[in-house]
Amino acid sequence: MNHQKVIAIDGPSASGKGTVAARVAEKLGWDYLDSGALYRLTALYAEQTQTAWTDEAALAKLAAALPVQFSEQSILLDGRDVTQAIRAEHIGMGASAVAKLPAVRTALLQRQRAFLTERGLVADGRDMGSTVFPDAVLKIFLTADARTRAERRAKQIGAPLSGSLFDQILADIEARDEADRNRPIAPLRRLPDAELLDTTHMGIDESVEQVLAWYREKTDVKTA
Ligand code: DC
Numbered sequence: 136m137n138h139q140k141v142i143a144i145d146g147p148s149a150s151g152k153g154t155v156a157a158r159v160a161e162k163l164g165w166d167y168l169d170s171g172a173l174y175r176l177t178a179l180y181a182e183q184t185q186t187a188w189t190d191e192a193a194l195a196k197l198a199a200a201l202p203v204q205f206s207e208q209s210i211l212l213d214g215r216d217v218t219q220a221i222r223a224e225h226i227g228m229g230a231s232a233v234a235k236l237p238a239v240r241t242a243l244l245q246r247q248r249a250f251l252t253e254r255g256l257v258a259d260g261r262d263m264g265s266t267v268f269p270d271a272v273l274k275i276f277l278t279a280d281a282r283t284r285a286e287r288r289a290k291q292i293g294a295p296l297s298g299s300l301f302d303q304i305l306a307d308i309e310a311r312d313e314a315d316r317n318r319p320i321a322p323l324r325r326l327p328d329a330e331l332l333d334t335t336h337m338g339i340d341e342s343v344e345q346v347l348a349w350y351r352e353k354t355d356v357k358t359a
Pocket residue numbers: 148149170171172174175227230231234235259260261262263311315
């Protein structure tokens with residue numbers, strides 16, 4: 136089989152897959168696709184244009200025509216820097232809602248595939264290995280237990296690791312897992328041909344090394 140020069144990293148929210156994927160891309164000199172950002176951008180653009188997160192036809196149109204520009208450091212939507220705005224918790228919920236709609240997923244499919252050039256691509260999301268890049272040379276299911284992921288998210292936003300705010304972060308993560316796992320289209324799941332990377336007790340460097348080691352095993356190439 137002809138494999139695509141793609142490493143597909145799928146996993147639940149706040150698992151650290153974005154950080155790992157970006158570092159792996161940097162080490163290999165490949166491009167990086169944060170596919171979740173496209174769902175977040177669709178949710179934000181809908182909010183800005185007063186489109187309901189349930190209006191499938193209108194959302195699909197927005198998704199197909201997102202006026203977005205990605206650069207190394209920032210994401211511009213309609214010329215405005217939305218790098219931080221798309222990370223807001225309620226936009227994450229909106230992204231999860233719009234991601235359930237088949238027409239939205241179809242509208243974003245070609246957009247995601249267009250990120251692949253001959254340089255190579257590390258792509259992270261929920262359905263990179265199953266739908267967007269089914270012929271990826273390496274597929275990984277990257278996860279960590281929900282409490283560990285809640286702790287990572289809390290540290291990111293400077294919140295305490297116990298108390299009511301922490302309980303809310305944990306509940307949000309569990310709710311999002313539930314929604315992403317149980318949707319009928321492109322549900323989050325580990326594929327039979329995906330390597331399992333459980334980072335509950337692993338740091339970022341170690342996770343990156345593991346991905347590169349699997350890639351070397353698959354392709355027998357040397358990376359610096
Ligand atoms: O990875 P993230 O938290 O930025 O993703 C935001 C939401 O987008 C997530 O709840 C599920 C959805 N998503 C998806 O359905 N498919 C992808 N490939 C990436 C994200």
